Amino acid sequence: MHNQQSNMFYDRRKDVMDKEKSIAYKRAIANFKSKNPFFISFMHPSYISKSGFLCIKLAFAREYIPENCSNIVLRVPGRGSWPVKYCLGTAQAKFWTGWTEFVLDNQLKIGDVCVFEVIEGTQLSIDVTIFRAAEN
Secondary structure, eight states: OHHHHHHHHHHHHHHHHHHHHHHHHHHHHHHOOOSSOEEEEEOOHHHHSTTOOEEEOHHHHHHHSOTTOOEEEEEETTTEEEEEEEEEOSSOEEEOTTHHHHHHHTTOOTTOEEEEEEEOSSSOEEEEEEEOSSOO
């Protein structure tokens, strides 16, 4: 019986998270406009864990982030900037070293949606717009 109640709670919470993700995604699509290349990412548990990293779609990374790039600055307007290591492999691209600090400093939660907008300059930087899954 206890197991059933736990599963029921989990299922309900999962439905809530799916709905929150959907609302955050809809807000991102409705409110974010740019002429610069960008990608949208849901914050999954693996992205916000202490040893987490953010996977980037390989096709996007290959097209918009130079192959020789290993350091990128993530910027949240009005909040600051964070250096992260960028890795482009044969099977995936990701932000890793520095990503955890970005997550913690910006209090990212499961279900939040981030828009990563590539800004070219002397050093590649990416502006990040955060859409919260659950508004306080």
